[in-house]
Amino acid sequence: MLADIVSNLSLGLSIAASPQGFLFLVIGAFLGMVVGLFPGFGPAAGIAVLIPMTFGLEPTIAIIMLAGIYYGSMYGGTITSILINTPGESATVASTIDGYPLAKKGRAGPALVMQAIASFIGGTIGVILITALAPSLADFAASFGPSEYFLIIAVGLLMLTTLMGDNKFKGLISALIGFAIGTVGVDVMSGQQRFTFGSPELIGGVYFVAVAIGLFGIGELLHCIFTGQHRQPAKRLRIGFRDKEFWPSKQDYYESRFTFWRGSAIGFVAGVLPGSGATLGSIIGYSVEKKIAKDPEKFGKGEMRGLVAPEAANNAASAGAMVPLISLGIPGSGATAVLLGAFLMWGLQPGPLLIVNDPGFVWGLIASMYLGNMILIAMSIFAIPLFVRFLDIPYVNVVPVIVLLCVIGAFAINASIIETWILVVSGAIGFAMKKYGYSPAATVLALVLGSMAEETFLQTYIISQGTMSLFWERPVSLILSIILLMILLVPVALAVIKRGRRDDETSQGQTP
Amino acid sequence: MKQWFAAGLLVLAVGYTLYGLSSLTLLTASGRPAAGFFPLMVGLLLIVLCSINLWGDVREWWSERPSSSAPATGGTVSALGVDLPAGEAGTGYSRDALIVFLYISGFVAIMNIAGALLAMIVFMLAFLFTFNRTQVIGNMIYSLVLPGFLYGLFRLLLNASLPTGPLGF
Numbered sequence: 001m002l003a004d005i006v007s008n009l010s011l012g013l014s015i016a017a018s019p020q021g022f023l024f025l026v027i028g029a030f031l032g033m034v035v036g037l038f039p040g041f042g043p044a045a046g047i048a049v050l051i052p053m054t055f056g057l058e059p060t061i062a063i064i065m066l067a068g069i070y071y072g073s074m075y076g077g078t079i080t081s082i083l084i085n086t087p088g089e090s091a092t093v094a095s096t097i098d099g100y101p102l103a104k105k106g107r108a109g110p111a112l113v114m115q116a117i118a119s120f121i122g123g124t125i126g127v128i129l130i131t132a133l134a135p136s137l138a139d140f141a142a143s144f145g146p147s148e149y150f151l152i153i154a155v156g157l158l159m160l161t162t163l164m165g166d167n168k169f170k171g172l173i174s175a176l177i178g179f180a181i182g183t184v185g186v187d188v189m190s191g192q193q194r195f196t197f198g199s200p201e202l203i204g205g206v207y208f209v210a211v212a213i214g215l216f217g218i219g220e221l222l223h224c225i226f227t228g229q230h231r232q233p234a235k236r237l238r239i240g241f242r243d244k245e246f247w248p249s250k251q252d253y254y255e256s257r258f259t260f261w262r263g264s265a266i267g268f269v270a271g272v273l274p275g276s277g278a279t280l281g282s283i284i285g286y287s288v289e290k291k292i293a294k295d296p297e298k299f300g301k302g303e304m305r306g307l308v309a310p311e312a313a314n315n316a317a318s319a320g321a322m323v324p325l326i327s328l329g330i331p332g333s334g335a336t337a338v339l340l341g342a343f344l345m346w347g348l349q350p351g352p353l354l355i356v357n358d359p360g361f362v363w364g365l366i367a368s369m370y371l372g373n374m375i376l377i378a379m380s381i382f383a384i385p386l387f388v389r390f391l392d393i394p395y396v397n398v399v400p401v402i403v404l405l406c407v408i409g410a411f412a413i414n415a416s417i418i419e420t421w422i423l424v425v426s427g428a429i430g431f432a433m434k435k436y437g438y439s440p441a442a443t444v445l446a447l448v449l450g451s452m453a454e455e456t457f458l459q460t461y462i463i464s465q466g467t468m469s470l471f472w473e474r475p476v477s478l479i480l481s482i483i484l485l486m487i488l489l490v491p492v493a494l495a496v497i498k499r500g501r502r503d504d505e506t507s508q509g510q511t512p
Numbered sequence: 513m514k515q516w517f518a519a520g521l522l523v524l525a526v527g528y529t530l531y532g533l534s535s536l537t538l539l540t541a542s543g544r545p546a547a548g549f550f551p552l553m554v555g556l557l558l559i560v561l562c563s564i565n566l567w568g569d570v571r572e573w574w575s576e577r578p579s580s581s582a583p584a585t586g587g588t589v590s591a592l593g594v595d596l597p598a599g600e601a602g603t604g605y606s607r608d609a610l611i612v613f614l615y616i617s618g619f620v621a622i623m624n625i626a627g628a629l630l631a632m633i634v635f636m637l638a639f640l641f642t643f644n645r646t647q648v649i650g651n652m653i654y655s656l657v658l659p660g661f662l663y664g665l666f667r668l669l670l671n672a673s674l675p676t677g678p679l680g681f
Contacts, residue, residue: 055670169565173521176558180528183554187547194536194547195528218616226609230643396644397654400636403616404662408628412672420620428613436514454550461545 005131008359012367015360021061025368028065029375032072037080037390038398041224042089043073043318044334044441045216049402051209051342052409059346060361064368066342070335071123071318071369074278075376078115078311079387083108091278091314094286098299098306105302109246114304115311116380118260122312123373125264126271126319130326130366133272134355138327141352146459147470151480152330153453156274158487160333161442168491170438178443181206182450189458201418208341208447210410214423215440216334217406219430221399226435230396248304256308259289267313271320277333278317285313319369326350326362330449334441337448344448515569522562529555608643615639627677628667632659 015021035046046069054062077088082099095115102111144152161171184195185205196202224230263285270281289309290299299306324330329351331337343350348361355362379387410423430440446453464470471481532555536548619635626634636655644651663681666672 052666052672053670055672169561169568173558173561173565176554176561177521179554180525180551180558183532183551190537190540190547192537192547194551195531222609222613225612226604226606228605228608230608231605394644396640399612399643400639400654400658403612403619403635403639404632404659407616407619407623408632408662408666408672408674411623411628412666412670412674415673417620417624417675420623424613424617424620427616431609431613432517436517458545458550 004135008135008363009131009367011360012363012365013371015060015364016064016368016371020058021064021364021368022371024057024061024065025068025372026375028068029072029372029379031065032069032074033076033079033376033379033387034390035069036073036076036078036088036092037387038088038395041220041402042077042091042216042335043070044212044338044444045220046070046073047335047338047342048209048212049217049405049409051213051338051345052405052412054342055412059348060364062346063339063342063348063361063365066339067322067365067368068372070339071315071372072376074123074315074318075116075119075380076387078119079112079384080391082111082115082307083388084391091282091317092310093279094282094310095307095314097286097310098301098303101300101302102304102307106245107302110248110252111304111307112384113246113381114248114252114256114308116377118256118263118308118311119315119380120373120377121260122264122267122315122317123319123376124370125261125312126268126316127366127369127373129268129316130319130323130369134323134327134362134366137323138352138355141328144328144352144476145470145474146456146463147474147477148480149328149330150453150456150460151471151477151484152274152324152328153449153456155480155484155487156324156330156332157442157446157449158484159274160277160445161439162487162491167437170436171442174433174439174442175446178446178448179450179453181211181443182447183454188451188455199418201416206422206447207414207416207419208444209345209413210419210422211426211447212338212341212444213406213410214426215430215433215444216338217402218423218427219434219440221402221406222427222431223434224395225399226431230394230399232395252304256305259305259308260312262289263309263312264316267316268320270313271317271332272323274324274330274332277321277336278314281317281320282310282314285309315373322365322369326354326365327352329354329452331445334444337441337445341444341448515566515573518562518566518569522559522566525555525558525562529559611642612639615642624675625677627679627681628674629659629663629681630677630679631675632662 016025031050032043032046035041035043047066050069051066054065057065073089074091077092078095078099079088081087081092081096082103085096085100087093087096099111099115102108157175158172161175162168182205184202186192186203187194193203266285266288267278267281270284271277286306286309289305290296293299293305318335321332321336324332325336325340329340329349331340340350348354348358406423406427407420411417411420413419432438433440433443460468460470470477472478529552532548532551536551537546538548538552540546615635615638618638619631622634623631633655636659637651640647640651640655663674667674
């Protein structure tokens with residue numbers, strides 16, 4: 001098995017390390033760091049907006065670049081968390097808790113270096129685990145039937161909406177909106193047109209890229225404007241890596257030596273689980289580190305372990321999220337949903353057969369992630385002064401770049417003005433969804449997986465002759481059904497118990 | 513506004529379900545699910561959840577309604593580090609967001625008529641001279657250089673199809 005892995009990785013490296021592959025990997029990693037720097041503009045938006053720029057590239061090279069943007073943003077997002085107490089994206093929120101206090105203590109340099117090392121270790125461990133697990137999971141998934149696939153999609157969406165969202169109802173509604181948009185076009189099973197209103201441009205369905213760019217790109221941008229980011233002056237910060245105080249002390253490395261591994265392991269598991277992802281991984285990583293520390297009172301006041309744990313976790317999680325994407329074809333987050341959309345746009349169908357049918361692509365992507373993490377640690381340390389300079393650019397000058405990329409990109413995909421209007425409408429909806437607590441990520445995930453969910457659900461219905469018994473007759477389906485029920489029922493049960501206790505306390509308080 | 517958005521979603525959910533029911537076949541002659549089966553499930557679930565959601569939002573709005581006898585209170589809200597006066601709490605820079613949205617809509621509307629390059633330049637000029645009035649020369653240069661660069665990138669390097677105007681670009 002080890003020999004297989006080595007030979008597959010050699011094949012992957014021959015693609016990822018080719019001059020073109022390496023060039024676009026560096027571009028993707030650089031763009032990812034820049035995307036991560038701008039608060040409110042996360043990896044999902046970054047990938048969606050930059051998809052049109054990969055036109056004209058080989059599919060493998062295009063995906064290598066887009067994946068570079070995805071995990072590169074995890075590195076970049078922490079720079080603003082540490083320096084200005086503003087996370088570049090949700091997965092780096094936990095890093096502000098100790099990152100910013102470290103900067104306030106005058107230890108911004110060591111904090112930036114340690115986060116880069118933690119990100120590298122987390123990312124690399126994540127990729128090693130992908131190398132080991134993705135082929136095995138793909139083998140295992142080869143025996144999956146429609147009921148298993150439908151349940152994995154349902155579990156993923158429910159976990160995304162119940163674990164990550166502020167409001168479960170709004171999360172579920174967001175997912176259903178995605179399914180509803182996904183039903184526009186020709187029905188794959190009967191060939192009947194649905195919700196096309198006679199428009200020939202809608203026969204092929206609502207193209208996901210325009211919706212994703214609208215929800216994530218324009219929607220996020222409008223929300224940033226709503227919160228007044230465009231009225232804020234640029235942050236003038238200077239950091240030089242030649243300063244002696246820039247580098248971490250021996251004590252920093254010594255104290256964090258186990259934190260790197262714990263954070264990475266927790267993050268990877270969170271990443272593999274559909275729907276949880278890097279944000280949850282980083283929060284759990286931080287909480288566990290604080291819980292097991294002998295001196296938890298130091299956390300939140302500039303403790304290096306409090307920065308290392310979430311950083312290792314969010315990078316391992318971003319790698320972990322690639323496992324279900326590659327081996328099952330099921331993304332677990334908004335960003336990986338956009339990546340899946342890019343896969344499909346390039347004619348690549350992720351799933352158990354992808355590793356068998358297109359090993360060059362899969363192993364090229366995995367090998368590029370090893371190289372990407374090496375490039376990113378070098379960039380994160382030696383190019384920090386350059387990235388800090390990006391914060392000098394006022395947001396008011398960044399807005400037009402994003403708008404032009406979104407609009408021109410959405411039009412250029414199919415030269416369709418209808419799709420460009422879909423982008424504008426999705427932007428307004430994305431803004432409202434973000435403002436009122438809905439989940440644009442759940443909408444995009446459901447839109448991308450909509451046709452697969454419908455097909456697998458109907459196949460299960462037809463095979464079981466309307467009884468849906470496949471959901472409990474097959475062992476994997478049964479386990480997934482139990483998990484699904486637990487996700488639905490446990491929060492309700494906990495709420496009932498909590499309310500019961502509160503009522504008891506109230507009645508005891510009223511008793512004289 | 514939250515309750516209006518929730519109400520809008522409910523109306524759309526009802527419209528989606530009714531249109532699906534009237535235009536799509538639910539079951540085939542042999543009793544198998546047809547094209548309307550899945551949309552009907554999605555539509556009905558949407559109606560139920562949107563109704564509960566609307567009920568919750570209306571109740572929240574009702575309980576948060578300021579009473580007419582309560583005196584106006586001062587205070588600030590924090591939005592990404594920006595302190596807004598209490599009167600603007602909840603509305604933020606909604607006017608700015610609306611202006612940008614209208615500019616984007618205008619940009620898309622004129623793109624097919626004026627061509628991509630000209631539309632980009634007009635959008636940039638409008639945006640920058642609304643939100644960054646002090647930098648006149650800088651705005652002019654930026655409004656020409658960025659669209660020129662992006663037009664060149666998409667049109668020449670990526671060979672993408674972009675709308676052309678009467679001037680041929």
